[in-house]
Amino acid sequence: MKHLFTLIPSLFFLVLSVSAQYDEDYVQTYSTNFEYEKYSVVKMTRSGERVKVKYFAGRDFNGSSVYERYTQWARNKKIIAYSSGTYMSDCEPSLANPVGICIDNGKEVNKTLKDFDGLVIVYATGGVVLSNIKEGNLKVTNSDGTPMTLDLKNSFDFSRFKSWAGLNSATVFQTHLLNKDNVIKIKPGSTKLQHRRFMAVGKNPDGEIMYYLVNYDGEQTLYDGTVRVTNFIKKLESLNIYWMINLDRGCQDVLRVNKPDGSVDNKFVGNTPITSAANLIVFYYE
Secondary structure: OOHHHHHHHHHHHHHHHOOOOOOOOOOEEEEEEEEEEEEEEEEEEHHHHHEEEEOOOOOOOOOOHHHHHHHHHHHOEEEEEEOOOOEEOOOOOOOOOOOOEEEEOOEEOOOOOOOOOOEEEEEEOOOOEEEEEOOOOOOEEEEOOOOOEEEOHHHHHHHHHHHHHHHHOOEEEEEEEEEEEEEEOOOOOOOOOOOEEEEEEOOOOOOEEEEHHHEEEEOOOOHHHHHHHHHHHHOOOOOOOEEEEEEEEOOOOEEEOOOOOOOOOOOOOOOOHHHHHOOOEEEOOO
C-alpha cells in the first residue's frame, strides 16, 4: 500500500501536466511555405469569446518584472501563446520603458504619444481593438453606456482618454499600424532587414472574427515583410483584414506557443527567454 500511495501523486501530476490548454476547434497552429518563404501561424477564432488577450507593459509599481507578473497571473490560466509586444526604449528589461503612450491595467506607464499610427486597446475582459490615431475617431464607451469619439491629437480628448482607460482598467500601447481595412498603411523605408512577427485581426469567409499570430522567417524590411504577410493571409487564409500590427522581434524576441496539451510547439522559436521579457502580449483560453 505504501508504494501505491507514492505512485498516485505522480500519476495525478502527470494528468495535470498534460491536461488540455485549449480546444482545437478554436486554435490551430501550422507552418507552411508560401511563395518560397516560411510562415508559422497561430490561428485563433473569437467565436464564443473563448480566446482572449492580456498585455504586460513592463515592471509594475512594486518593481515586479514582466516575468514575475506573468508567472503570478498565469497560474490558473490556459495559455495559447505569448510574444514580445511593442517597442522598448532599451534592450535591458530593468531599464526599458515602452515607446509611445502606454497604460497598464488603467495605470499610466508612458504618457507621451509617438509617431506610430496604431493604438491598441486590450480590455480587462480579454478583447482587443485598434484605432488609427491619424484618423482621430477613436470610439469608446463610458461606464454609464454613453459613447465618446476622441481625437487623441487633441490635448483635451487625450486627457479624457487617459481618464477613461484608468476608470475601465484598460491596457493601451502604440505600435506601427501596418494594414487597416485591407490597405497597407506603412510606406517603403530604410528599416533594417530582420525576421518579422505580426498580429492580424479580421473576418474569415464564415463570418468569424479571427486573431492571427504570424512568425515570418524571411529577413525583410518592415514594409516588405508587411506586403508578404498581407499577401499570405489574404490568399492562403482568405482573411478580410481589419488591422495588422508589428510585434517587435529586435533585442526582446520572446515567443512561446503551446500545443493543446500545454507542451511547447517547436514550430515557433524566440531568441529571448521570458525571464528577460520587457513586455509581453499573451493569448489565452477560457
